[in-house]
Amino acid sequence: MADNQFQPMEQDILSEENLETGSGQKRTPANISPKPKLPKPSPKEITMRAVNAIVRIKKPKLITLAIIGATILIAYFALLALSVNKTYQMRFPNTNTTPIKSVIPSPKPQSEQAKQVDKFNSELENWIPYEKRIPIPSPDLEITF
Amino acid sequence: MPKSRILNFEFRISNCKWILPIVIFTVLLTLFSIRYPLQAQSPSPTSALQKAQDDYKFQLSKYSDLHDRYLTTRSNFLQFKTATAKNDAYLKTKDYLIQVDNIYISYLYLASENANAIDFDKAKRPKDKIIALLKNQTDFIKQNQQNISSATDLQGLVDNASQLKSEISTSLTPQMNFIFASMNVAESTAMYQDFINISSLLDQQVTNSQKSSILVNWSSEIADIKQKTGDIESTAQARLDSQNGNDFNQGYLSQTSNLIDQVGTQLARAKILFNEAVRLFF
Numbered sequence: 524m525a526d527n528q529f530q531p532m533e534q535d536i537l538s539e540e541n542l543e544t545g546s547g548q549k550r551t552p553a554n555i556s557p558k559p560k561l562p563k564p565s566p567k568e569i570t571m572r573a574v575n576a577i578v579r580i581k582k583p584k585l586i587t588l589a590i591i592g593a594t595i596l597i598a599y600f601a602l603l604a605l606s607v608n609k610t611y612q613m614r615f616p617n618t619n620t621t622p623i624k625s626v627i628p629s630p631k632p633q634s635e636q637a638k639q640v641d642k643f644n645s646e647l648e649n650w651i652p653y654e655k656r657i658p659i660p661s662p663d664l665e666i667t668f
Numbered sequence: 669m670p671k672s673r674i675l676n677f678e679f680r681i682s683n684c685k686w687i688l689p690i691v692i693f694t695v696l697l698t699l700f701s702i703r704y705p706l707q708a709q710s711p712s713p714t715s716a717l718q719k720a721q722d723d724y725k726f727q728l729s730k731y732s733d734l735h736d737r738y739l740t741t742r743s744n745f746l747q748f749k750t751a752t753a754k755n756d757a758y759l760k761t762k763d764y765l766i767q768v769d770n771i772y773i774s775y776l777y778l779a780s781e782n783a784n785a786i787d788f789d790k791a792k793r794p795k796d797k798i799i800a801l802l803k804n805q806t807d808f809i810k811q812n813q814q815n816i817s818s819a820t821d822l823q824g825l826v827d828n829a830s831q832l833k834s835e836i837s838t839s840l841t842p843q844m845n846f847i848f849a850s851m852n853v854a855e856s857t858a859m860y861q862d863f864i865n866i867s868s869l870l871d872q873q874v875t876n877s878q879k880s881s882i883l884v885n886w887s888s889e890i891a892d893i894k895q896k897t898g899d900i901e902s903t904a905q906a907r908l909d910s911q912n913g914n915d916f917n918q919g920y921l922s923q924t925s926n927l928i929d930q931v932g933t934q935l936a937r938a939k940i941l942f943n944e945a946v947r948l949f950f
Contacts, residue, residue: 592692636869640942643862647935650855652925653848657782659841660728660775662768663735666761666829668745668822 720774720781727774731767738764758822765829769813772840776806779844783851791857793905798850801843801913808835839914846913849924853904856931860897863938867894870945882948889941897934900927 580586714722738760745757780802788795812835816828867890875883904927911920 588692595692595696634946636866636873637946639862639866639869640946643859643866643942644939646859646862647932647939650859650932652928653782653851654845654921654925657775657778659844660771662731662771664768664829664833664836666765666826668742668757668826 717778717781717785720778724771724774724778727767727771731771734760734764734767754822758825761822761825762816762819765816765825765832766813768829768832769809769816772809772836773806773813776802776809779847783847786851786854787858788854790861791854793850793854793857795854797913798847801847805840805843808839842916843913845918845921846908846911846916849916849921850908852924852928853901853908856928857901857905859935860901860931863897863935864894866942867938870942870949873945873949886941886945890938893934893938893941897931900930900934903927904931 741753741757741760745753747753780799783795783798783802786795812828812832815831816825819825819828871887871890904924907920907924907927
């Protein structure tokens, strides 16, 4: 019984194949019938659909949650953008974004000797004797009753 | 839009409303996970010296609080003369004296960390003597703290306080004077070594330059500083080496400090000459 049920379909397929091979014609672009093209949705239509979908959400809880989520995302990206800007400024404090060349010549890089001299000078200037740096504590030890 | 599709969409949204809290939670988690590791990866490095300073400050703040409590209970006892007031005075005095010992322990730890920060090898000075003196003092204070803890009455505490006061004036103060002088000399010697190293480095560059008249004057000034500072350093070191630290009074400390001041004055001359050499020859 099952064989009888599928018979018409098989026949259809076979007849189609016979038609193609029997005619002996090759498939050329001219022969192939054009595929049915789906209508391309315009951006306006997509927007309208999205708006409609949002408007049709009946539950206020969902709308509130969506708004909160969107706000958080916006705030997050804004903060991220701000932090990127700050890092850039910190890393390159003297970076001049304008293409105008500075008239003032850049300072010469400090030589090793100059660095050593600077270190020596600062150590000498900041030196304090230890009796002043860490004076002996003098707590009240006059315990009388 | 067909109504069936709209209904289907509504159905889907209403079924997936648990997604939104998850999305929000994920965003928040991302936000904090970006901020948190930045703080965790860069902990402020705390040196042993900084730790010692913080501990000493903390002990001092605790001391002032306990001192106020001791004074209050003392005046109460002197006014009412009751057993309860006496017991209260005993307890608060005990706490106070233990805190006094804590101050000295943290102070000696701070002094030893300061000594550890000095380059004794560069100064060619022995460090062991200073560390041994500091350890002896710390041991005494710890022993005194145990005595205070085991004191059973107010008179025992008074005796302990008196003993501690005597020990501080006869042993701790002269030894600390000696330690201060040793550390001052070690640091000034290290600076003198730096001066010798820099001057020899600059001398090579100055010799290669063409400004011969400036060179002669610069070199003679540096040689003068070297000789004078070397003499003062030797005197200070000899004075320190002749002392054992137990009777190093305030007068000895002042004498050593004067010598170190003279070293400072000489090295300040070098500072001007070094700046000049850098300006002219580099």
